[in-house]
Every structure is written in structure tokens, then in C-alpha cells.
Amino acid sequence: MSSATPVPTPAWRPLIHFTPRQHWINDPNGLVQVGKVYHLFYQHNPQGTEHANMSWGHATSRDLLRWQEHDVALPGREAHAIFSGSAVVDTHNTSGLRQRGDASPPVVALYTGAGHSWQAQYLAYSRDDGETWHFGPDHPVLDEGRADFRDPKVFWHGPSEQWVGAVVYPDERQVALYGSPNLHVWTSLSVFGPAGEAGGIWEVPDLFALPDETGREHWVLKVDVFAGGPQGGTGAQYFVGDFDGAVFTPHGPARWADYGKDFYAAITWSGTPGRCLWTAWQSSWDYATRLPTHPWRGALTLARELGLRRGPDGELWLTQVPLRELENLRDHHLPLHLTPDTPATLPLAPDHAFDLSLSLTPQTVLTVRVTSAAGDELALRADLAHGTLTLERPARGTLAEVPGFGGTHTAPLPLTQGGGLDLRLVLDTSSAELFAGGGLLALSDLYFPEAVPELLHLAVESGEATGQAWTLRGAGGEPGA
Structure with missing residues (x-):
């Protein structure tokens, strides 16, 4: 028995929020600025409007508002699906992936490869400023033999002169931190959690530095929860504290990054000098697969400028406002x-x-x-x-x-x-x-x-x-x- 052909819903297509031309989208991935171009990757099913055939879709922009969609950057592989991750510009070629004659440093992505009963972190890279992509070695660069171990968010930590990666242990409600000199070999640094809301599994961690109103630097650890959000279901919580290159220490309670129903899997953009931005999936797993849009299903929030300011209780709170380009x-x-x-x-x-x-x-x-x-x-x-x-x-x-x-x-x-x-x-x-x-x-x-x-x-x-x-x-x- 065949189902009726879905009716297109152009009146619901956002005008200033990113949606793919067609098919499924969820978490933003690999958000990175390379030169003057912003590269947006995202969890994508290039074959339909269901959560399946996970790959990295790809779009670029010069203002974070007007997007040009490209071919799939990282298609699902026979050995594993391509789950969430992040991308960085390896300015000093610590990875050794830059070859003689390359005009610019490599852009390197760490993503979760998801098999039938395991998850591990793999490497992919681009040698032409993020335009075309190649898979790295067939073996994972970080594997703990776990069934659920995902969503690597990687950044360069100057004081300790290493790459730092935040990866989640979903069932344990923990964020594991790792260090690497070259993006290929990773060693354990510390584990954070459980803390704050731990009723549902944790996903999509992020760790980034922000100055407060006086210019003093602090660190923000964000992690999403699959249940127990402020409106029930999914949500994003954050902690403000310190990071010494190995251990994150919170200095206040967990707070909700967003009180709506449709804000999940936010990650910060890499390589945006002088500003800190993030983008999230604008949906909820409570009903994401049931939304009646066609021929696409799913959207992303506007990019938001992030800051830290004292809240009504005198503690540091995260601030978010729409990107200035919206004006x-x-x-x-x-x-x-x-x-x-x-x-x-x-x-x-x-x-x-x-x-x-x-x-x-x-x-x-x-x-x-x-x-x-x-x-x-x-x-x-x-x-x-x-x-x-x-x-x-x-x-x-x-x-x-x-x-x-x-x-x-x-x-x-x-x-x-x-x-x-x-x-x-x-x-x-x-x-x-x-x-x-x-x-x-x-x-x-x-x-x-x-x-x-x-x-x-x-x-x-x-x-x-x-x-x-x-x-x-x-x-x-x-x-x-």
C-alpha cells in the first residue's frame, strides 16, 4: 500500500533561516570560517526526509544569511554513517596534511563514524579551503570501544599548545576531554559530569572561551540533554567556569541556553576572529520526524553572537543576540x-x-x-x-x-x-x-x-x-x- 505523495509547503519555507533545498537536516556540523567564507556542514539525508543515510551536507556564505548549497561533502560510508563533528583550519599544519604546492593550510574535520553497535571518531580533510573533501585513514583516530561515543568538538588551546577535543559519553552523562598535538593521536585529559540536568542522555558538547564585561576570560561548557529540557524533551544546558588545558571546573550552576522547544545541538563557529558565534538545529526530537514540511524537513537557527554578563543573581550568564549582519x-x-x-x-x-x-x-x-x-x-x-x-x-x-x-x-x-x-x-x-x-x-x-x-x-x-x-x-x- 503506497502512501500519498507529500504536498510541497513553500509558504513554510524560511526566508532568513537555512534549510536545504530538499530532504532531511538536523545537527549543524563543522562550522568553520575559512578566509572570508563561512562553511556550514550539517547532518543530512541526501535521499529523503527521514533521519537515515547520515552524511554531511554542505553550504557556504559570506554573511551567514545568504547560502549557496553544494554537493554532499562527506557521504555516508559502507563501513559507517557520518554523525556529528567539527572542523578547524590547521594553520601550522600540525596534521601534516598540507602537501607541497598547496595554496593554503588544510581544513580538518573530526566526525563520529557510527556502525551498527559502535561509535568512534574519524578524520577527514580539505586541501582547497573547504571546497572538496577527502576521508582520512580507514581506522578511527579516537576509539574507546564504546557503543555510544560521539560528537567531537575540537579547538586549538594556545596556553597548552595542543588541540583539545570534547566528546560525549551519552549514557554516562559525561563530557570527556582529550588532547592531541596533531589531530591524529589523542590522549585522555579529564572527564566532566554528570552535572546539572542528567535525566536524559547527553549529546553535542562544546567548550569555548568568552570574556566577561571587564575583559576577563572565562570558559563555557555546553552540552545538550535528550530529556528534561525546559519545555520537556530536548534542551541545551551550559556551565561557566575555568579550563586549564586539561580540566574544566564550573563556578556556577547549570543554566538553559534557550527556553524554547526548538533549540538543540548548538556548536560554535571556528575561525571567527573577534567574535564568538553559534548555530543550532531548530527542532526537537519529540516531533522532528513528524513535521509536515516538504520537500525539506528541518532548519537551523540564525547564527547568534555570544557574550558573558552578570545576571540578576550576580553570576555570569551567557548572552545571545542575533548576528549583526541581520541588520x-x-x-x-x-x-x-x-x-x-x-x-x-x-x-x-x-x-x-x-x-x-x-x-x-x-x-x-x-x-x-x-x-x-x-x-x-x-x-x-x-x-x-x-x-x-x-x-x-x-x-x-x-x-x-x-x-x-x-x-x-x-x-x-x-x-x-x-x-x-x-x-x-x-x-x-x-x-x-x-x-x-x-x-x-x-x-x-x-x-x-x-x-x-x-x-x-x-x-x-x-x-x-x-x-x-x-x-x-x-x-x-x-x-x-
Whole structure:
């Protein structure tokens, strides 16, 4: 008995978020800047919209918004599937993979090879700035004989003069750290965890340095959880602490990197001087395989600029804001001043995304509603009087059959004593990314409108809000050099 051919859903195709032309996508992999070009790799099934035939898809951009999709970089092998990993530019050729006559240093990827009952870390490389790729030796470069051992995130640690790799032991809820002089031979450094949320398996670790507001450097360890997230199901937690080249020591509690339902497997970009960025898969394993998009299934979040700042409790918190290049897509502009007597209703253009930035006075209660002919498609409420943020997304039509999709997601607002709050909301055709308190809070949710959204309604029940709104041009394809 054959199933009906899926109907294309172009109205749900994001305008400013990355999706492949067709087929399945999940975790971002190998995020690396080579010269002026950003290389995005990602878990990809080049044959269909299910999680199968895992390979590394490949796209490039010069602004992290307009992408050119390429042929699959690392296709699944007969011996193993190509699971998640990372890539670095081996500037000093520690790997020995640069050959005489090469115009630039090699770009080296470490990825998890997944067999039927085992996982180990393998090497691949490019000698032409990430354009074409070659598999390294047939044997793994890091193998502990484990059934589950995956997601290597590699970076150069200058003080200890070595490559450091963070790899996860999923079932043990641990992140194992390894060191290497050459990306081929790895030795164990330490093991972190269990800690924080450990109800579900751990996946996709990352370890990176960030300065605080005074310029002092700290380290952030991020690891995803398969269960126990802030809205149930998957989520991403992080710890702030120190790293001495061998051991990561947290100095505070675990916190959620994102309070939405659709933020998973975030990893930082390698080779981005002067800034720290990451990108995540914008979905949840609770329903990722059931999403009704066609001919693609899955998307990535916008790249986000990362920082560290003291939160309301005086501890260091991770901050996230949309990449600054997003401002280059701003089109029509509208200033806003909202009071209980002056709500606003803005038209939503079907071929544009939307960027809303507001500053709320203390005790303000704000509502933002996206509506279509079918009614409310998304409803946001920021209640500074009670310190809560809620986002409701209905599950009508085909989404009504997707368990766990519809509902209300709640997050605590990062309020200071007697202070107001800034709020930024980026709406695309099928996603909402919200940032509050200078990025101390992030919340990412998919939503699939039953009908084309037509209006954005803004109102305050108390207090006031001022700011501005912009329509955003679709990112389209790769810009010129």
C-alpha cells in the first residue's frame, strides 16, 4: 500500500533561516570560517526526509544569511554513517596534511563514524579551503570501544599548545576531554559530569572561551540533554567556569541556553576572529520526524553572537543576540510607542521576515499576537509585573496530529530590581526567536501557520513600551564577493 505523495509547503519555507533545498537536516556540523567564507556542514539525508543515510551536507556564505548549497561533502560510508563533528583550519599544519604546492593550510574535520553497535571518531580533510573533501585513514583516530561515543568538538588551546577535543559519553552523562598535538593521536585529559540536568542522555558538547564585561576570560561548557529540557524533551544546558588545558571546573550552576522547544545541538563557529558565534538545529526530537514540511524537513537557527554578563543573581550568564549582519536585511521601518491607550497593528508582508525591538518600562505587561484568517497563529506575553514570559503556539490542521507540538512555553524573565527590560523578536515564516535582557534569555520556537499571517498586534495592559520594527528582506542566495 503506497502512501500519498507529500504536498510541497513553500509558504513554510524560511526566508532568513537555512534549510536545504530538499530532504532531511538536523545537527549543524563543522562550522568553520575559512578566509572570508563561512562553511556550514550539517547532518543530512541526501535521499529523503527521514533521519537515515547520515552524511554531511554542505553550504557556504559570506554573511551567514545568504547560502549557496553544494554537493554532499562527506557521504555516508559502507563501513559507517557520518554523525556529528567539527572542523578547524590547521594553520601550522600540525596534521601534516598540507602537501607541497598547496595554496593554503588544510581544513580538518573530526566526525563520529557510527556502525551498527559502535561509535568512534574519524578524520577527514580539505586541501582547497573547504571546497572538496577527502576521508582520512580507514581506522578511527579516537576509539574507546564504546557503543555510544560521539560528537567531537575540537579547538586549538594556545596556553597548552595542543588541540583539545570534547566528546560525549551519552549514557554516562559525561563530557570527556582529550588532547592531541596533531589531530591524529589523542590522549585522555579529564572527564566532566554528570552535572546539572542528567535525566536524559547527553549529546553535542562544546567548550569555548568568552570574556566577561571587564575583559576577563572565562570558559563555557555546553552540552545538550535528550530529556528534561525546559519545555520537556530536548534542551541545551551550559556551565561557566575555568579550563586549564586539561580540566574544566564550573563556578556556577547549570543554566538553559534557550527556553524554547526548538533549540538543540548548538556548536560554535571556528575561525571567527573577534567574535564568538553559534548555530543550532531548530527542532526537537519529540516531533522532528513528524513535521509536515516538504520537500525539506528541518532548519537551523540564525547564527547568534555570544557574550558573558552578570545576571540578576550576580553570576555570569551567557548572552545571545542575533548576528549583526541581520541588520543588512532590514527594509521598511516603523517607530513604536505603546501605552494602554495606544496599541498598534502592523501588516505582515508574506515575502518578508520581521524584526521587532522594544524597551519595556518596569511592571509592563505586553502582548504580541501574530494572526491570520485562521485566528491566532502565535501569541507572546511578557509580564514584567510577575517576571514571566509565555509563548503559545496552536497545533491546528496537520500539526494537531503531531504529539508535543502545540501548547504554551514559559520562561522566567531576567529582571533586575526595579528595572525594565529590552525585548527582541525575530519572526520568519515558520519560526520565532526571542531575546530578552540583552540576550540573557533566549527562546526559540517553530510555528507553522494554518493560514498566511497577515497582522501583528501589539498592546500593553500596563506600563509602556517604545522601540521599532523592521521588515526583513528574504536572504535569498549567496551574495557576490
